[in-house]
Amino acid sequence: MKKKHKNKSFWKRIRFKYKLSFYNESTLEQVWSFRLSQLTGIVVILIFAFLLVILTSLFIIMTPVRNYLPGYTDVEVRKEILTNVLKADSLEDIINAQSRYIKNISDVLSGNISPDSIPIIDSITANSNYDIPRGAADSAFIQRFEEEERYNLTELNPNPPQTVKFFYRPVNGVISSAFDVVNNHYGIDLTAAGNANVFSVLDGTVIYTGFDPNYGNVIVIQHNDGFVSFYKHNNMLLKETGEKVREGEAVAVVGNTGKLSTGAHLHFELWHNGSPVNPEEYIVF
Secondary structure: OOOHHHHHHHHHHOOOOEEEEOOOOOOOOOOEEEEEHHHHHHHHHHHHHHHHHHHHHHHHHHOHHHHHHHHHHHHHHHHHHHHHHHHHHHHHHHHHHHHHHHHHHHHHHHHHOOOOOHHHHHHHOOOOOOOEEEEEEHHHHHHHOOOOOOOOOEEOOOOOOOOOOOOOOOOOOOEEEEEEEEOOOOEEEEEEEOOOOOEEOOEEEEEEEEEEEOOOOOOEOOOOEEEEEEEEEEEEEOOOOOEEEOOEEEEEEOOOOOOOOOOEEEEEEEEEEEEEEEEOOOOOO
């Protein structure tokens, strides 16, 4: 009973309220007063301490003050150094791949090196891609078109290199502008329906995909026996740099891109050993 009495006395004591009053010194008039128990004071102090810890922690975390804490600076510096090293390594790989790519395509187009004698595929990595990223709708569109009209066989020029037997027509269309080296027109223009398939004329490897202000979306394919084909003004490119393609496989979609385009058509160029040749001498249109 005595212990129970003590517990009641303790709770009664800490819950007993004291009145704190403030008086005007001159008039002794009570200005302000409030009641406060020991229990209320303890609760208020604990809440204040908790809020102070929270605010101090947020201040340290959200401001540069954290960099002055022992141990924290080393972790941040190590993380930043690691991130910068990874970025520098990636940039170095990209620069090296682009340098090899530019050198290879320059040598092929100038005829200094045979396309079969250099490992172009190995020197171009997956990062050397200049296409706009594909969305789900683009991927479905590409897959549908790749399955359509894959074989568009035409006869070859009667005097071709002996190792080449067949060329495929790059698009089902009508020639609107012929090959004319004098006027710097190194290919032919083929008028075709918008969104028509553009086919690879031979087996080969894509060595360039990108956008040119004058020629729009361009794809370039390297073939055997020194042949390189160019497909310009496309609406969409279906292949990426470094991919292998088969003859008659869809590689792009006819479009009207670039400043030099006046309508939906394909500008097709065929180069052999670094020099442009007339596609009509090799392909039946």
